[in-house]
Amino acid sequence: MKDTRSNPEIKKFAGTAAARLIEDGMVVGVGTGSTIAFLIEALGRRVREEGLRVVGVPTSFQSRLLCGKLGITVRDMQDCASLDLAIDGADEVDPRLDLIKGGGASHTREKVVAMMAKEFVVVVDETKLVPALGTTFAIPVEVIPSALAFVDRRLRDLGGAPSLRMAVAKDGPVVTDNGQFVVDVRFPPASDLRHTDLDLHRIPGVVETGLFFDLASKALVGGGSPGSPTLRTLTRTA
Ligand code: 5RP
Numbered sequence: 001m002k003d004t005r006s007n008p009e010i011k012k013f014a015g016t017a018a019a020r021l022i023e024d025g026m027v028v029g030v031g032t033g034s035t036i037a038f039l040i041e042a043l044g045r046r047v048r049e050e051g052l053r054v055v056g057v058p059t060s061f062q063s064r065l066l067c068g069k070l071g072i073t074v075r076d077m078q079d080c081a082s083l084d085l086a087i088d089g090a091d092e093v094d095p096r097l098d099l100i101k102g103g104g105a106s107h108t109r110e111k112v113v114a115m116m117a118k119e120f121v122v123v124v125d126e127t128k129l130v131p132a133l134g135t136t137f138a139i140p141v142e143v144i145p146s147a148l149a150f151v152d153r154r155l156r157d158l159g160g161a162p163s164l165r166m167a168v169a170k171d172g173p174v175v176t177d178n179g180q181f182v183v184d185v186r187f188p189p190a191s192d193l194r195h196t197d198l199d200l201h202r203i204p205g206v207v208e209t210g211l212f213f214d215l216a217s218k219a220l221v222g223g224g225s226p227g228s229p230t231l232r233t234l235t236r237t238a
Contacts, residue, residue, distance in 0.1 A: 105140065
């Protein structure tokens with residue numbers, strides 16, 4: 001479910017800029033994905049070169065491995081109840097800074113970490129900006145495997161078109177870091193996704209959705225061209 005339109009150079013520019021938001025002494029939620037991998041690289045450099053003291057709370061095995069490799073101290077999510085800041089990527093960002101996340105199947109942990117943080121900042125390249133959520137991306141829904149058939153039926157009853165996410169370098173479905181499956185659901189255009197999100201949370205067997213409403217306070221958006229990248233900051237209004 002990863003996008004193929006984004007340019008890695010622009011992601012790197014935005015991810016590197018996001019690492020500058022982190023201050024000495026912070027405990028920071030570290031999201032997942034290719035943009036966040038660039039943030040982790042830049043943060044590792046700041047730790048080594050500036051002696052920055054930070055603790056990273058990774059939202060995935062992938063981010064944890066990278067933090068460890070680059071010398072960033074990590075703490076388990078389960079040992080945290082609050083964070084100074086959380087930074088993460090996204091698959092879609094609408095004008096209110098509501099998001100679709102979960103292209104890397106980590107949205108459940110990512111949502112917990114986003115909510116734990118005093119401030120949640122999203123970092124993306126401009127291909128992720130959409131007029132309305134659901135424009136390009138389906139809604140990832142994490143589901144416990146034993147409820148798959150039931151949840152699939154309920155998703156169809158809600159007007160969705162569900163598709164079990166399949167692994168690429170493994171036979172069978174994607175299995176999340178929580179040991180669950182991901183179902184990507186498309187809803188008809190102009191659906192009221194806030195309402196749909198409440199309906200999704202009422203289905204037993206649904207763990208979490210990739211809809212992030214009212215969580216991001218700011219978006220760092222990379223744009224321009226690889227030779228001449230630009231960065232703008234969007235701020236949530238009300
Ligand atoms: C993982 C996510 C990622 O943040 C999202 O998929 C964006 O990834 P990338 O920076 O690789 O485009 O939600 O679950």
